[in-house]
Amino acid sequence: KERIAKERVEMPEVPPMVRSKSQTTEVNKGLTKEMAVEEAKRCMDCANPTCIDGCPVGINIPKFIKHIENEEPLKAIATLKESSALPAACGRVCPQEKQCEANCFYTLKLNKPAVAIGHLERYAADYENNSDEKVVQEVAPSNGIKVGVVGSGPSGLAFAGDMVKFGYDVTVFEALHEIGGVLKYGIPEFRLPNSLVDVEIESLKRMGVKFETNFIVGQTQTIEQLREQGFKSFYVASGAGLPRFMNIPGENVNGVLSANEYLTRVNLMFAGSAEADTPVIKGKNVAVIGGGNTAMDAVRTAIRMGAENAMIIYRRSLEQLPARAEEVHHAKQEGVFFNTLKNPIEFLHESGKLNAVKVQHMELGEPDASGRRRPIPIEGKTEIIPIDVAIMAIGVSPNPIIPNSVKGLDISKWGTIEVSEETRQSSVEDIYAGGDIVRGGATVILAMGDGRDAAASMHKKLQAEMNN
Amino acid sequence: MNKIVKKEKLAERIYRLEVEAPLIAASRKAGNFIIARTGKLGERIPLTVVDSDLDKGTITLVVQEMGVSSKKICALNEGEYITDLVGPLGRPTDIKKVGTILACAGGLGAAPMLPIIKAFKEAGNRVITILAARSKDLLILKEELAANSDEFIIMTDDGTEGKKGLITVGMEEVIAREKIDECIAVGPGVMMKFCALTTKKHNIPTMVSLNAIMVDGTGMCGACRVTVGDETKFTCVDGPEFDAHKIDFDEFLLRLGGYKDQENVLLENFEKSCKLK
Ligand SMILES: Cc1cc2nc3c(=O)[nH]c(=O)nc-3n(C[C@H](O)[C@H](O)[C@H](O)COP(=O)(O)OP(=O)(O)OC[C@H]3O[C@@H](n4cnc5c(N)ncnc54)[C@H](O)[C@@H]3O)c2cc1C
Ligand SMILES: Cc1cc2nc3c(=O)[nH]c(=O)nc-3n(C[C@H](O)[C@H](O)[C@H](O)COP(=O)(O)OP(=O)(O)OC[C@H]3O[C@@H](n4cnc5c(N)ncnc54)[C@H](O)[C@@H]3O)c2cc1C
Ligand code: SF4
Ligand code: SF4
Ligand code: FES
Ligand SMILES: [Mg+2]
Numbered sequence: 001k002e003r004i005a006k007e008r009v010e011m012p013e014v015p016p017m018v019r020s021k022s023q024t025t026e027v028n029k030g031l032t033k034e035m036a037v038e039e040a041k042r043c044m045d046c047a048n049p050t051c052i053d054g055c056p057v058g059i060n061i062p063k064f065i066k067h068i069e070n071e072e073p074l075k076a077i078a079t080l081k082e083s084s085a086l087p088a089a090c091g092r093v094c095p096q097e098k099q100c101e102a103n104c105f106y107t108l109k110l111n112k113p114a115v116a117i118g119h120l121e122r123y124a125a126d127y128e129n130n131s132d133e134k135v136v137q138e139v140a141p142s143n144g145i146k147v148g149v150v151g152s153g154p155s156g157l158a159f160a161g162d163m164v165k166f167g168y169d170v171t172v173f174e175a176l177h178e179i180g181g182v183l184k185y186g187i188p189e190f191r192l193p194n195s196l197v198d199v200e201i202e203s204l205k206r207m208g209v210k211f212e213t214n215f216i217v218g219q220t221q222t223i224e225q226l227r228e229q230g231f232k233s234f235y236v237a238s239g240a241g242l243p244r245f246m247n248i249p250g251e252n253v254n255g256v257l258s259a260n261e262y263l264t265r266v267n268l269m270f271a272g273s274a275e276a277d278t279p280v281i282k283g284k285n286v287a288v289i290g291g292g293n294t295a296m297d298a299v300r301t302a303i304r305m306g307a308e309n310a311m312i313i314y315r316r317s318l319e320q321l322p323a324r325a326e327e328v329h330h331a332k333q334e335g336v337f338f339n340t341l342k343n344p345i346e347f348l349h350e351s352g353k354l355n356a357v358k359v360q361h362m363e364l365g366e367p368d369a370s371g372r373r374r375p376i377p378i379e380g381k382t383e384i385i386p387i388d389v390a391i392m393a394i395g396v397s398p399n400p401i402i403p404n405s406v407k408g409l410d411i412s413k414w415g416t417i418e419v420s421e422e423t424r425q426s427s428v429e430d431i432y433a434g435g436d437i438v439r440g441g442a443t444v445i446l447a448m449g450d451g452r453d454a455a456a457s458m459h460k461k462l463q464a465e466m467n468n
Numbered sequence: 469m470n471k472i473v474k475k476e477k478l479a480e481r482i483y484r485l486e487v488e489a490p491l492i493a494a495s496r497k498a499g500n501f502i503i504a505r506t507g508k509l510g511e512r513i514p515l516t517v518v519d520s521d522l523d524k525g526t527i528t529l530v531v532q533e534m535g536v537s538s539k540k541i542c543a544l545n546e547g548e549y550i551t552d553l554v555g556p557l558g559r560p561t562d563i564k565k566v567g568t569i570l571a572c573a574g575g576l577g578a579a580p581m582l583p584i585i586k587a588f589k590e591a592g593n594r595v596i597t598i599l600a601a602r603s604k605d606l607l608i609l610k611e612e613l614a615a616n617s618d619e620f621i622i623m624t625d626d627g628t629e630g631k632k633g634l635i636t637v638g639m640e641e642v643i644a645r646e647k648i649d650e651c652i653a654v655g656p657g658v659m660m661k662f663c664a665l666t667t668k669k670h671n672i673p674t675m676v677s678l679n680a681i682m683v684d685g686t687g688m689c690g691a692c693r694v695t696v697g698d699e700t701k702f703t704c705v706d707g708p709e710f711d712a713h714k715i716d717f718d719e720f721l722l723r724l725g726g727y728k729d730q731e732n733v734l735l736e737n738f739e740k741s742c743k744l745k
Contacts, residue, residue, distance in 0.1 A: 175554065175684075175686055176554075176684065177505060177512075177551075177552040177554070213552070214552050214553060214554035215491075215554070216554065216555075216557075216686065219495070219555070219556060219557065220491050220492065220495060220554070220555070220556070221491055221495065241686075241687070241688040242687050242688060243688070243689065243690045245690065245693075245700065247700070251700070252693055252694075252695060252700065252719055252723065253719075253722070254722060254723060254725070254726035255726075257689075257690070257691065258689055258690040258691075260688055260689045260690065261683060261689035261690055261691045264683055264684065264688070264689055265683065269509075269511065269512065269683070270509055273509070274737075275509050276509040276511075277507070277509060277510050277511035277536045277537050277540070277734060277738075278511040278512070278683075279511075279727040279730030279731055279734060280730065281726075281727070281730065351722075352719070352722030352723075352725075399686075399687070399688075400687070400705075401686065401687075
């Protein structure tokens with residue numbers, strides 16, 4: 001009961017005025033040991049830990065928190081790594097308030113702030129990264145069987161990690177020049193430092209995973225050619241990287257761009273830093289269209305690039321923003337204006353250069369299929385907002401390269417690869433798939449979970465074949 | 469890392485590079501391009517695969533110095549490396565036997581044109597090639613283009629070599645004298661626009677290869693979008709070749725200049741730093 005009386009720990013942050021001037025300063029500073037232990041003490045080690053039901057990969061949450069309480073963070077990280085491939089990332093980017101923390105006893109029964117599961121997860125992961133002691137990962141003796149991974153995002157990396165531990169000869173093929181997928185080119189440094197992803201990549205390399213960057217499976221070589229080179233099976237984790245646009249007038253004028261283009265220029269190509277060769281438009285008045293994590297990342301990046309006014313234009317209301325609560329909170333602190341219940345209908349320009357967006361005012365109607373109240377236009381109410389950059393963050397579609405280049409692959413009408421829920425196997429026997437290419441846009445933890453499930457299932461099948 | 473095994477100057481500011489890239493050499497087709505990046509903070513820029521040598525495992529690039537990124541590639545010497553090279557990208561040219569092809573190459577467009585006419589010639593077409601440039605010293609790949617054409621015409625704006633006049637003048641002459649089944653135009657945006665207008669008058673199906681601004685080259689960013697008919701297409705995955713008569717060239721030309729201000733600043737800084745060295 002004395003546990004219940006404690007207040008939830010506050011994550012220390014770099015002040016908005018300071019951090020909003022730097023593309024690389026991480027916003028959250030992380031918990032100190034004392035804070036972590038205090039927060040861990042709030043966990044009631046419930047007999048029926050409902051929090052675990054909220055975690056897509058079923059991390060044994062009370063167990064890892066208990067280790068932190070006992071001041072044994074390395075044991076905590078060992079527990080985390082039983083289920084998650086990259087706790088340092090998930091502790092930072094999981095939508096905890098919708099997952100584990102939404103199902104915490106505190107949230108469900110006490111109507112109090114949940115145990116800060118995400119912050120504690122990050123604490124344990126950072127402790128390991130900053131210490132010389134590491135949780136040793138056991139690698140089985142090599143079985144010489146070659147497996148290929150398409151895409152080096154979280155899903156591909158999680159799959160590769162498990163397969164190399166089972167003893168396979170794993171090669172990850174990546175189209176870009178960098179390893180990490182969205183973790184590198186999408187999610188900005190101020191939320192998830194690249195160095196954390198690199199630690200994981202280095203550890204995979206040490207375990208024997210091979211990486212082929214600048215290699216587009218289906219174009220540089222086909223799956224068929226890789227089969228001929230002895231690859232026995234494949235895991236496709238090629239993501240949902242294709243940006244959507246609204247198909248409204250003026251959308252192709254200069255100054256309107258996709259969040260993918262904007263974030264890739266800044267995060268992958270380092271545009272904006274003095275030494276980089278890639279240009280980026282630094283707008284004064286920037287509008288980001290959309291309300292998800294991508295939109296928050298884009299608008300906060302624009303602030304860091306020197307925008308005087310940065311706004312979110314979203315067609316529903318503030319309460320319905322799909323982004324992580326923490327990102328919305330941080331964005332507000334940094335001065336982002338949330339222009340909700342507005343929907344762009346035209347981009348206006350002068351000599352091909354964006355100078356304004358015309359928006360339709362919306363109101364909320366009846367709930368739609370997703371249970372959210374549907375935004376409907378208010379007849380005749382429009383407005384013209386002067387802007388010089390518009391960033392479209394209204395969603396992505398599955399990457400079509402693999403679906404188009406492999407015969408016999410069952411594809412859904414949304415362009416995602418169809419797999420068996422149980423085995424992650426596609427309609428082509430030696431091809432498994434997971435992450436955004438299957439889910440059409442999900443979360444880092446789900447993508448990693450798929451990778452691990454696919455590894456277990458592929459391992460089982462290949463083992464059975466070997467024993468025959 | 470891809471090694472430059474041979475480098476040759478073709479004209480002022482234009483170089484031919486032979487680069488090790490065995491997998492791309494084996495899989496590339498006419499019309500494909502690659503994306504190259506030089507240096508750890510380098511930019512990703514698209515370049516056409518002009519030729520390949522399967523035995524040596526090399527591809528040929530022809531690069532014109534424009535701004536920072538092309539200058540950096542052109543500054544590399546034999547034995548040095550391009551940091552990243554990925555491909556082949558884009559849809560290959562739709563090669564078929566149609567009869568007589570009129571190939572219109574402007575300036576650097578000669579480079580992308582070479583693999584295209586080679587393939588059309590191999591498919592049994594009669595190929596008439598017009599190579600045009602502002603002036604004599606900007607004409608590149610003359611021998612190679614001539615060797616792969618049934619008829620080869622040179623035009624310069626200033627009359628320093630071949631016929632004097634714009635490429636469209638040469639086109640009109642050919643079209644007046646014989647039946648052209650298909651036209652291909654590759655070159656500066658404005659030139660392609662006027663080639664398209666010319667063939668439209670005569671109802672000749674025409675294809676152009678667009679040099680839109682790109683970042684990833686795999687459909688991920690939409691920087692390369694172009695309006696074709698009433699649809700938005702991504703040049704890197706839906707092109708780079710499109711039906712010339714359906715393209716919104718004015719929009720395309722505006723988009724080519726979309727980063728001009730920033731590019732100029734980058735180039736200025738780059739040239740300053742070169743002088744310091
Ligand atoms: C800006 C942004 C912010 C986000 N924020 C969050 C967040 O806060 N929390 C959260 O949980 N999720 C977030 N997400 C979603 C999350 O990042 C994705 O769900 C996750 O990255 C999907 O992982 P993946 O491995 O399936 O694909 P990706 O991470 O997309 O990786 C796919 C990789 O495959 C490569 N590839 C594609 N085709 C080929 C090919 N043919 N050959 C070789 N390589 C290929 C691509 O280049 C890419 O590197 C965010 C996404 C974005 C874009
Ligand atoms: C499919 C395709 C094939 C191409 N093939 C060749 C080739 O074989 N040889 C060759 O010399 N050039 C080719 N180009 C053009 C070449 O990519 C540009 O000249 C180069 O990117 C200029 O970069 P820069 O930094 O040197 O110049 P900058 O000063 O940065 O730019 C000069 C101009 O080049 C264009 N440009 C700039 N950045 C890009 C970019 N990332 N992608 C495309 N265009 C850009 C813009 O119109 C810009 O105004 C091709 C372009 C495309 C799309
Ligand atoms: S992985 Fe995500 S959902 Fe699971 S416990 Fe960690 S933060 Fe919560
Ligand atoms: S539900 Fe909350 S209090 Fe209970 S075990 Fe899980 S984290 Fe601890
Ligand atoms: S270059 Fe990014 S989509 Fe074409
Ligand atoms: Mg440039």
